Amino acid sequence: MTGPGHSGAELHGFLSYLVKCAVTQRPYTVFGYKGKQVRDNIHSYDLVNAFWRFFNAPRPGEVYNLGGGPGSNCSMLEAITLIERLTGRPIQWTYSDTNRAGDHIWWVSDIRRFSSHFPEWSLTYSLEHTIEEIFTDMRARSADSRPD
Numbered sequence: 001m002t003g004p005g006h007s008g009a010e011l012h013g014f015l016s017y018l019v020k021c022a023v024t025q026r027p028y029t030v031f032g033y034k035g036k037q038v039r040d041n042i043h044s045y046d047l048v049n050a051f052w053r054f055f056n057a058p059r060p061g062e063v064y065n066l067g068g069g070p071g072s073n074c075s076m077l078e079a080i081t082l083i084e085r086l087t088g089r090p091i092q093w094t095y096s097d098t099n100r101a102g103d104h105i106w107w108v109s110d111i112r113r114f115s116s117h118f119p120e121w122s123l124t125y126s127l128e129h130t131i132e133e134i135f136t137d138m139r140a141r142s143a144d145s146r147p148d
Contacts, residue, residue: 001067002130003044004137011100015041015079016134018091022083023138027092032099035077040068040108043125043133053118062117067109072127082128086135 002008008017010029021028050066074082080091115121125133 001044001047002041002134003125004133006044006134014039014076015131016138018076018079019083019131019134019138021093022087022089022091023135023142025092027094028080030076030080030093030095032097032103033076033105035080035095036075036105037099037103038073038075038106038108040070040073041127041130042066042068042072042109042123043130046123046125049124050114050118050121053121057118059117062113064111064114064117065109066111066114067107068123068127069109069111071123072125072130073108074127079131082131083135086131 002013002015006013006016008014008020010017018028020026047066050064054064080093084090111123
């Protein structure tokens, strides 16, 4: 889950942390898997909207795995490219052969069950739109934290 206001850290919330590094021009480290590890990303709005749908029509005993699914995922290298395109400048990044403990090479949630049980719900934020929102928010927060 991510979106504006997400305060990603080096080992958690890679997309918001990567944008933060791009905005503040801090170096970013890609850990393992040659940067090809894939994560799906769901905007916080879409996740809360899913909770709302379930709250209004609960299905006791059902288990759902929500995320960005096949429509909103990227590898570390793809995320770097998307953010560089958005910012218009390269991200300073390095590579470490050591992957993060417990890291998956590939994770894309299968959201078909939830989508079939709640057909009025769908992802409304694309990966690009999510990154743009995070970027706008991070840039505003970065500007707010500068001394006058």
